[in-house]
Amino acid sequence: MSKITFLPDNKICEAPDNLTILEVAKRNKIPHVAACGGEGKCTTCRLLILEGIENCSNETEIEKALIDRAHTTTGFRLACQTSINGDITARRLVLDSDDIQHMSFDRQGESKKIAIIFSDIRGFTPFSEKLTPYDVVFILNRYFKRMVGVVEKNNGHVDNYIGDGMVAIFGMNDEKNPAEYAVKAALEMIDEMDDMKPYLKTMYGKDFDIGVGVHWGEAVVGDIGAGQSKKYTAIGDSMNFASRVESANKQFKSRVLISDEVYQEVKDLLVVKDFMRTMVKGIDGRVTLHEVEQIHLRNELKQLKDNQKFEDGYNWNKCGSVDSFESNEQQVFKFNKETILIVKADDKFYGMNEKCPHMNLSLKGGGVDIREGTINCAWHNTTFCYKTGDVKTWLALSSAEKFMTKIFLKSNKQAEGVLDTDPTNIEVYPTQVIDQYVWVGIKEN
């Protein structure tokens, strides 16, 4: 007759073919937990089969569904669903009521390949040392809101905040192509940072920058912790390595570095600026890191053909549908490095640089005067013709507003930069409507 060696009890029991492991345990007074009474409704009778997995019966449909839900890896079987036809050694995993609480339907540890982003702010201490605590929290939250938006848009989730640093994970829930989305997110984080800098400069007279590191590797993922702070997270060397990749940005004066593992996974989609070999703490020998400039997602490559065309020296890009401008008359679109504002005015569409040439602040939301054919930058009351890009009025601030600007920036030197710049036209782009979609043309270099 087949035998089961139960651990940690270290008890060997005879197992007739027609009995489940749970029934064998009960018969031999082994205190094996089965919270649902052995009906295949929980996973508390779970065992880890250490030897003889080939002697276990095939998984029942009930067992397959439960094991999938619990995200376990191979070697786990439910005692209430499994019988044996040869000897096995099995470790009981749920030993008491505390274990039941921990195990119910938690996602148990499994090894998984994930992509990890580490980001850190450069120069936040000098930036914030003269600010009030209110301002520090306000700016950090404003910054994190943008970064979290980028991560989530790219199917990742923010795992942790470490001071002004952030950890994001891609692929925890088997999302597609985590490595390429992580690189995309890292590059978009840099764009967001660049977008935020003029705002910081205007409001606080100084700004900061970020460094981002991306790694792709195995990690142990599962529900970790207890009580309210328990969360589905990842641990392991890959997480530490991602943090080292991020740190290497300081050494190379770069902003986005990816590990060679990420590079090998997505190299066909990348535009790489440089690579470097360096020592990394905890790793023997040098590792290769790559500085990336651009990535084209696999599905974007397919779409690119339909959404882009070259004509008359212009690279034409498909923007939103005509209908979408009914409710949203100003929309921003990004094409490579260009950020373009499309404004609907008088039933026509006008394209212009989204950044006001005065201080590079966002023009979106500026008041449009259809009679004058102008758009106003509300930051310092500057007006441009939205058809030609010509300046109509430049920094039309009252003397009280000028005074307040100087006071606000606290330093006259910085305020002079704001108030004494020469009028500069805004760049405009041609548009056309094709099949009810707005297209914008960017001059080819």
Ligand code: FES
């Ligand atoms: S940023 Fe537009 S007027 Fe100053």
